[in-house]
Amino acid sequence: MNNKEYAKIILSELNQTLPTIDIEKSNQFVDLLLNAKEIFCAGAGRSGFAVRGFAMRMMHMGLNSYVVGETCTPNIDETGLLVVCSGSGSTKSLVNHAQKAKEVGAKVALITIDPESPIAKMADVVIEISAPSPKSAKAGEIKSIQPMGSLFEQSEALYMDTLILMLMERKHMDSDTMFGRHANME
Ligand SMILES: O=C([C@H](O)CO)[C@H](O)[C@H](O)COP(=O)(O)O
Numbered sequence: 064m065n066n067k068e069y070a071k072i073i074l075s076e077l078n079q080t081l082p083t084i085d086i087e088k089s090n091q092f093v094d095l096l097l098n099a100k101e102i103f104c105a106g107a108g109r110s111g112f113a114v115r116g117f118a119m120r121m122m123h124m125g126l127n128s129y130v131v132g133e134t135c136t137p138n139i140d141e142t143g144l145l146v147v148c149s150g151s152g153s154t155k156s157l158v159n160h161a162q163k164a165k166e167v168g169a170k171v172a173l174i175t176i177d178p179e180s181p182i183a184k185m186a187d188v189v190i191e192i193s194a195p196s197p198k199s200a201k202a203g204e205i206k207s208i209q210p211m212g213s214l215f216e217q218s219e220a221l222y223m224d225t226l227i228l229m230l231m232e233r234k235h236m237d238s239d240t241m242f243g244r245h246a247n248m249e
Contacts, residue, residue: 080218099144105131106148113220114148123241141168150215151199152180177201
């Protein structure tokens with residue numbers, strides 16, 4: 064198959080995952096983001112790449128967002144929100160981060176394939192994406208031709224872009240204002 068044929072299949076897979084994500088939980092997620100004093104983003108591997116992009120856009124909006132594990136990331140306290148992206152919901156370092164967040168009274172939001180996973184059990188809001196999971200018992204309803212967690216990782220990245228649009232609407236923010244905060248030392 065050529066690239067266009069593969070692209071059509073990937074888009075049709077995304078067309079099955081993204082529209083099924085819960086609206087009410089997404090509204091709750093946006094409320095948590097808006098109510099947090101500081102937002103801490105965590106994910107491993109490709110989920111880590113996706114959540115970094117989300118942290119960056121929130122910075123562009125003027126929110127206090129950080130990536131867990133970076134040298135300049137401060138401590139989390141009860142005013143904070145930890146956003147975790149984890150297909151399995153059981154990656155060890157992320158389970159530890161969620162435990163720490165709950166221990167200090169912070170909120171936790173999780174984007175995952177597995178709503179019964181260890182991190183899901185600690186989370187205040189769980190966003191479920193139906194996709195194959197190479198690392199957990201829960202496989203999701205949707206089949207994919209793509210390897211491992213690719214469909215989940217694409218879906219979570221695009222889902223977080225929908226959250227950015229919801230936040231922009233709530234904060235009356237436009238792209239030009241956001242671009243004004245973009246790094247000028249690239
Ligand atoms: O990078 C990943 C891997 O390529 C699977 O597709 C995962 O995102 C990484 O291993 C983290 O796993 P999860 O916490 O289960 O997302």
